[in-house]
Amino acid sequence: MKHLLSSHDLSVEEILGILDVADHMAEINSRSLPKVPALRGKTIASVFFEDSTRTRLSFETAAKRLSADVMTFMASSSSLNKGESLRDTIETLSAMGVDAMVIRHKSSGVPLTMTKWTHAAIINAGDGWHQHPTQGLLDAYTVTREFGTKDSLSSRTIAIVGDIKHSRVARSNIDIFRRLGAHVVVVAPPALLPHNIESWGVEVRNTIDEVVGEVDALYMLRMQLERMDSAIVPKLAEYCALYSLTPERAARMGNGAILMHPGPINRGVELIVDPADVPGSRILQQVTNGVNVRMAVLFTLLGSGATTVLQQGGES
Amino acid sequence: MSISEVSGTEILGADDVSRAITRISHEIVERNPDLSPVVIVGMQTGGVWIAQRLRDTVNRIAESVEVPLGAVDISMYRDDFSLRPVVLSAPTDIPLDLTGRTVVLVDDVLFTGRTVRAALEALNDHGRPRAVQLAVMVDRGHRELPIRPDYVGKNIPTHFSDEVSVGPDGVFVTAVTQ
Numbered sequence: 152m153k154h155l156l157s158s159h160d161l162s163v164e165e166i167l168g169i170l171d172v173a174d175h176m177a178e179i180n181s182r183s184l185p186k187v188p189a190l191r192g193k194t195i196a197s198v199f200f201e202d203s204t205r206t207r208l209s210f211e212t213a214a215k216r217l218s219a220d221v222m223t224f225m226a227s228s229s230s231l232n233k234g235e236s237l238r239d240t241i242e243t244l245s246a247m248g249v250d251a252m253v254i255r256h257k258s259s260g261v262p263l264t265m266t267k268w269t270h271a272a273i274i275n276a277g278d279g280w281h282q283h284p285t286q287g288l289l290d291a292y293t294v295t296r297e298f299g300t301k302d303s304l305s306s307r308t309i310a311i312v313g314d315i316k317h318s319r320v321a322r323s324n325i326d327i328f329r330r331l332g333a334h335v336v337v338v339a340p341p342a343l344l345p346h347n348i349e350s351w352g353v354e355v356r357n358t359i360d361e362v363v364g365e366v367d368a369l370y371m372l373r374m375q376l377e378r379m380d381s382a383i384v385p386k387l388a389e390y391c392a393l394y395s396l397t398p399e400r401a402a403r404m405g406n407g408a409i410l411m412h413p414g415p416i417n418r419g420v421e422l423i424v425d426p427a428d429v430p431g432s433r434i435l436q437q438v439t440n441g442v443n444v445r446m447a448v449l450f451t452l453l454g455s456g457a458t459t460v461l462q463q464g465g466e467s
Numbered sequence: 468m469s470i471s472e473v474s475g476t477e478i479l480g481a482d483d484v485s486r487a488i489t490r491i492s493h494e495i496v497e498r499n500p501d502l503s504p505v506v507i508v509g510m511q512t513g514g515v516w517i518a519q520r521l522r523d524t525v526n527r528i529a530e531s532v533e534v535p536l537g538a539v540d541i542s543m544y545r546d547d548f549s550l551r552p553v554v555l556s557a558p559t560d561i562p563l564d565l566t567g568r569t570v571v572l573v574d575d576v577l578f579t580g581r582t583v584r585a586a587l588e589a590l591n592d593h594g595r596p597r598a599v600q601l602a603v604m605v606d607r608g609h610r611e612l613p614i615r616p617d618y619v620g621k622n623i624p625t626h627f628s629d630e631v632s633v634g635p636d637g638v639f640v641t642a643v644t645q
Contacts, residue, residue, distance in 0.1 A: 171555065172555055174558055175540065175542075175543070175555055175558045175559075177558075178558040178559055178560075179543070179559075182592060182593065183564075184592050184593075186592070187543035187544060187589075187592070188543070188544060188588070189542075189543040189544070189545075217543075450543075
């Protein structure tokens with residue numbers, strides 16, 4: 152495995168392999184001195200063209216705990232503002248001897264395109280509506296470890312509620328959850344479902360009330376206000392009436408069922424209940440697991456045999 | 468180094484292995500008159516079963532003390548990432564702070580000494596032991612670092628390319644022609 156661009160690039164064996172490595176990382180992170188020399192001498196650049204708190208810090212923490220050196224590229228304060236092209240930016244970083252680039256971009260497919268410009272390993276940290284593979288992996292880690300079934304989610308039902316259409320998290324998670332054997336239900340108004348939802352292999356339900364008492368995991372997506380025409384959801388209040396998790400609905404969740412959210416939360420929109428009041432909330436556990444899983448991804452891509460190729464440009 | 472399938476020339480049989488474990492256990496008790504700071508740590512994965520049997524035997528010999536057992540995975544501490552694929556075994560399991568403890572580090576085969584070097588670094592991340600002693604079932608020579616064992620089951624001269632396998636049912640050496 153050279154890059155991590157999409158959950159679809161990973162076989163089930165590779166997914167389970169990364170989750171196993173994440174168990175090692177969890178042990179390291181539980182120590183009083185949570186740092187190992189595994190990636191000493193490697194340089195990892197986080198290259199974010201879109202805002203992020205947890206994904207960028209999670210990757211940077213993961214890299215530091217493996218003793219890699221970290222570079223942070225901030226699009227907002229870079230020479231992009233002087234008109235430098237994306238390609239020149241990537242080739243410049245590459246020429247400094249970067250072993251891996253963690254990229255987030257608003258356009259789908261940018262990480263794939265970048266692989267043609269650099270020898271560095273490219274890790275997709277979210278591209279448009281397309282994919283966010285490490286989110287899918289850390290959520291699979293959270294669910295499998297929660298239910299004590301390391302290698303499978305068969306007989307588990309996971310409901311994903313919210314804006315499926317514009318969500319890269321939904322695309323990565325549905326793919327991974329389904330291939331691990333889970334039954335996936337999506338809950339969204341028709342306008343927030345992709346046109347080809349029938350081909351996704353999921354069950355479609357129309358309101359959160361139909362599923363909240365029946366699922367093992369309730370996965371609430373963020374309402375992506377910045378991605379939407381206001382015309383899609385005319386009244387936020389109407390959306391909330393059918394799709395938000397209220398305290399009453401949270402109280403109907405099954406015994407042992409868990410609540411998940413990729414963050415950041417729009418309080419008062421998709422979560423009207425305070426997650427701190429939901430005993431099954433694993434939202435902060437997801438953040439903790441994110442570091443474990445991203446360490447596992449970095450170690451899998453760079454830990455064995457990967458070397459820096461310092462060379463002008465890249466292969467095109 | 469540790470190959471699970473049994474092949475090659477038998478150097479030690481199952482009884483010899485058991486006797487070696489008993490003898491090393493007595494040596495550990497002899498060398499450490501106060502067993503209370505001692506903790507036995509096996510290296511994943513080949514050293515773990517030996518560490519377990521050493522711990523059980525030591526606890527039987529010295530009735531008054533319960534010597535704890537741990538396991539250390541050194542894959543994150545190797546110095547040869549670029550030379551060979553890393554195979555993760557089972558995670559580290561050190562149940563206590565090692566500061567001030569005497570660690571008996573256990574592996575199946577001592578060869579170049581590089582895994583022991585990595586293990587010493589790994590142990591340090593769990594505290595600062597007062598002393599580390601090294602127990603191996605087989606010392607096959609070819610050291611590349613200044614590391615020597617304190618307890619040895621059997622010294623076996625080998626060629627560098629030979630493969631040595633160690634298990635409860637014996638020690639086997641296979642010549643690999645290059």
